Amino acid sequence: MKKVQGEIREAFRGKKRIGESDLEDLRYLKVVIKESKRLHPPVPLLLPRECREACKIGGYEIGMETKVIVNAWALGRDPKYWYDAEKFIPERFEGRDIEFKGNNFEYILFGAGRRMCPGILLGFS
Numbered sequence: 001m002k003k004v005q006g007e008i009r010e011a012f013r014g015k016k017r018i019g020e021s022d023l024e025d026l027r028y029l030k031v032v033i034k035e036s037k038r039l040h041p042p043v044p045l046l047l048p049r050e051c052r053e054a055c056k057i058g059g060y061e062i063g064m065e066t067k068v069i070v071n072a073w074a075l076g077r078d079p080k081y082w083y084d085a086e087k088f089i090p091e092r093f094e095g096r097d098i099e100f101k102g103n104n105f106e107y108i109l110f111g112a113g114r115r116m117c118p119g120i121l122l123g124f125s
């Protein structure tokens with residue numbers, strides 16, 4: 001909290017007006033938000049999806065019309081992908097290119113692929 005407050009005060013000191021582009025400078029705030037969302041994804045079980053055709057994922061046979069629910073909450077806390085997974089450590093995102101845009105499957109707040117959330121820029125930009 002102290003660190004992120006310090007960053008904000010430093011970035012906006014003496015400024016009378018704050019615009020959206022000023023937020024780009026708040027790098028630590030951004031990783032704090034990312035870390036909060038890792039531990040507490042707003043949609044923890046994403047949306048249920050149904051398979052249009054049979055497939056195999058991670059060694060499991062998934063039949064046609066099977067409902068699949070992705071547990072984003074568990075992925076965000078999986079020690080296979082995150083060190084000290086249960087701890088709040090925003091610094092883990094610093095200098096690493098982990099985004100929520102659907103390419104890092106351990107961090108898929110908005111889903112992934114063709115049916116991922118179209119509201120992503122409204123929800124988290």
Ligand code: HEM
Pocket residue numbers: 042043046047049109110111112113114115116117118119120122123124
């Ligand atoms: C923090 C905010 C939000 C989160 C975490 C979120 C998360 C999600 C997730 C996980 C999905 C399912 C993606 C998948 O199955 O791969 C989804 C779908 C969707 N979201 Fe969002 N969403 C957010 C905000 C919004 C907003 C602001 C809008 C619209 C203005 C929106 C519209 C939709 C729609 C229409 C779909 C269905 C897409 C489809 O099935 O093709 N979402 N969202």
